[in-house]
Amino acid sequence: MKKMGGEWCLEKRSDSFRNPEQETLLETGCLSVIVLGASGDLAKKKTFPALFNLYRQGFLPSDEVHIFGYARTKISDDELRSRLHGYLVDEKSSSPQQSEDLSKFLQLIKYVSGSYDTEEGFKRLDEEISQHELSKNSNEGSSRRLFYLALPPSVYPSVCRMIWNCCMNKSDLGGWTRIVVEKPFGKDLESAENLSAQIGELFDEPQIYRIDHYLGKELVQNMLVLRFANRLFVPLWNRDNIDNVQIVFREDFGTEGRGGYFDEYGIIRDIIQNHLLQVLCLIAMEKPISLKPEHIRDEKVKVLQSVLPIKDDEVVLGQYEGYRDDPTVPDLSNTPTFANMILRIHNERWEGVPFILKAGKALNSRKAEIRIQFKDVPGDIFKCKKQGRNELVIRLQPSEAIYMKLTVKQPGLDMSTVQSELDLSYGQRYQGVTIPEAYERLILDTIRGDQQHFVRRDELKAAWEIFTPLLHRIDDGEMKPIPYKSGSRGPAEADELLAKAGYLQTHGYIWIPPTL
Numbered sequence: 001m002k003k004m005g006g007e008w009c010l011e012k013r014s015d016s017f018r019n020p021e022q023e024t025l026l027e028t029g030c031l032s033v034i035v036l037g038a039s040g041d042l043a044k045k046k047t048f049p050a051l052f053n054l055y056r057q058g059f060l061p062s063d064e065v066h067i068f069g070y071a072r073t074k075i076s077d078d079e080l081r082s083r084l085h086g087y088l089v090d091e092k093s094s095s096p097q098q099s100e101d102l103s104k105f106l107q108l109i110k111y112v113s114g115s116y117d118t119e120e121g122f123k124r125l126d127e128e129i130s131q132h133e134l135s136k137n138s139n140e141g142s143s144r145r146l147f148y149l150a151l152p153p154s155v156y157p158s159v160c161r162m163i164w165n166c167c168m169n170k171s172d173l174g175g176w177t178r179i180v181v182e183k184p185f186g187k188d189l190e191s192a193e194n195l196s197a198q199i200g201e202l203f204d205e206p207q208i209y210r211i212d213h214y215l216g217k218e219l220v221q222n223m224l225v226l227r228f229a230n231r232l233f234v235p236l237w238n239r240d241n242i243d244n245v246q247i248v249f250r251e252d253f254g255t256e257g258r259g260g261y262f263d264e265y266g267i268i269r270d271i272i273q274n275h276l277l278q279v280l281c282l283i284a285m286e287k288p289i290s291l292k293p294e295h296i297r298d299e300k301v302k303v304l305q306s307v308l309p310i311k312d313d314e315v316v317l318g319q320y321e322g323y324r325d326d327p328t329v330p331d332l333s334n335t336p337t338f339a340n341m342i343l344r345i346h347n348e349r350w351e352g353v354p355f356i357l358k359a360g361k362a363l364n365s366r367k368a369e370i371r372i373q374f375k376d377v378p379g380d381i382f383k384c385k386k387q388g389r390n391e392l393v394i395r396l397q398p399s400e401a402i403y404m405k406l407t408v409k410q411p412g413l414d415m416s417t418v419q420s421e422l423d424l425s426y427g428q429r430y431q432g433v434t435i436p437e438a439y440e441r442l443i444l445d446t447i448r449g450d451q452q453h454f455v456r457r458d459e460l461k462a463a464w465e466i467f468t469p470l471l472h473r474i475d476d477g478e479m480k481p482i483p484y485k486s487g488s489r490g491p492a493e494a495d496e497l498l499a500k501a502g503y504l505q506t507h508g509y510i511w512i513p514p515t516l
């Protein structure tokens with residue numbers, strides 16, 4: 001950042017620190033992005049909007065790119081385009097430039113209808129893609145085919161088989177075929193391993209992108225930089241200085257409209273086993289030997305393999321009152337919509353430090369954050385007036401921020417202490433900088449062939465190993481969720497667990513994000 005004419009601007013100090021190998025892999029040639037499940041919720045809310053944003057920024061040039069929607073629903077190209085329209089721009093406030101971009105973008109989209117388990121539809125899809133590749137003179141270059149499976153995981157095996165049978169890239173001048181698969185990837189260790197084995201028979205690991213959109217969030221991507229590019233944190237980041245770590249996800253709405261899906265999975269499979277665990281890895285991992293995706297993912301696997309079995313008395317489950325009113329949720333559902341648990345990492349750096357993972361739906365706020373609470377100062381001379389511990393808070397959303405709670409002298413004539421903070425609030429510090437959507441970043445990574453922010457097969461296996469015993473106990477009804485009021489903080493037992501884990505709340509302190 002530097003100041004130019006009174007404005008703070010981003011100064012490009014050096015080249016991107018993205019995986020160095022990628023710089024040599026910038027590819028051109030025809031690119032086909034195929035969204036399977038194009039009629040669905042994820043496709044309209046996330047996948048197509050992310051593609052549109054990439055298009056607007058010039059990452060999907062219209063002379064190279066074509067986008068295909070595929071699903072069973074029988075609709076025309078224009079019907080798909082008009083279904084997507086309202087999700088791509090805010091019709092009330094869109095500028096003439098945005099409207100023009102939108103109509104050009106929509107013209108890049110074609111729709112093919114077909115089933116997920118017979119070749120007929122996929123052969124037609126292949127013909128459409130090939131026609132487009134020919135029209136773009138792809139035979140002069142290499143053609144690239146990216147299949148995004150915005151589909152329920154139950155159809156992944158048959159869809160992968162159909163892609164492999166009918167739709168692989170045929171260019172003999174290079175190019176590639178890649179598939180992006182969404183979570184939940186399996187329901188437990190066994191089902192995930194089965195799914196991995198089925199897909200693994202057809203595609204090699206470098207072709208498979210297991211997406212976890214939390215890995216695309218700005219402040220999650222910042223974790224490695226924060227930890228390994230700041231001398232300040234290097235010596236402090238361990239059991240000698242850190243008392244406890246919290247990773248929290250809260251939503252202030254329930255499972256509206258997704259009750260049927262959610263009830264099969266529950267909050268642990270929906271949020272904790274993937275999103276929060278990925279964040280935990282980035283906080284706890286050792287420094288990788290380089291930024292190459294495999295070096296980073298090797299370190300994440302080591303953390304996961306060091307997590308001890310979760311103890312039942314270190315888990316609190318909850319279910320919000322009213323959850324079962326959804327007609328798609330069984331009357332006697334035992335599915336947790338809230339969970340708080342302690343994970344313990346058995347290694348030299350983290351022995352004895354509780355990692356408290358909390359996620360809940362229908363709570364009193366929408367927030368995702370990391371709280372790293374430091375130990376008390378030894379030999380503290382301010383005991384009688386002590387205000388609180390140092391805490392590093394990384395607010396993933398909303399209002400991205402990093403702030404460090406510090407004890408300082410209360411300004412004034414009195415000699416007393418008060419809890420304050422060093423605050424890096426992005427909205428204030430990076431005015432005018434647009435933070436990209438997670439999906440936007442991750443789709444671009446798949447096109448660039450950068451797997452750093454995607455989950456590797458052994459990582460996934462290690463993640464399921466941690467949670468499967470607990471999940472089976474819940475599925476068997478051996479552990480019951482405690483009812484909590486919608487709009488509350490969740491069950492009171494969760495706060496008791498937090499206190500038991502050693503988290504000390506600073507009473508009277510509230511962080512107020514700075515206003516512009």
Ligand SMILES: NC(=O)C1=CN([C@@H]2O[C@H](COP(=O)(O)OP(=O)(O)OC[C@H]3O[C@@H](n4cnc5c(N)ncnc54)[C@H](OP(=O)(O)O)[C@@H]3O)[C@@H](O)[C@H]2O)C=CC1
Pocket residue numbers: 037038039040041042043045071072073116149150151152153154155182183184
């Ligand atoms: N929605 C979201 O916010 C998020 C979703 N995900 C994941 O993304 C994937 C897609 O999610 P989402 O779009 O919500 O799902 P949808 O239920 O909307 O399904 C997507 C499409 O798949 C087809 N489909 C639905 N059910 C079946 C079925 N039983 N068998 C075959 N095809 C089916 C339908 O298309 P048609 O009938 O036209 O073929 C549907 O339009 C899932 O794995 C989900 O877990 C992950 C994060 C967030």
Ligand SMILES: O=C1O[C@H](COP(=O)(O)O)[C@@H](O)[C@H](O)[C@H]1O
Pocket residue numbers: 213251270271368
């Ligand atoms: O993966 C999922 O994430 C969303 C929350 O995503 P966010 O980016 O808005 O934090 C959650 O609502 C959904 O249940 C889950 O499947």
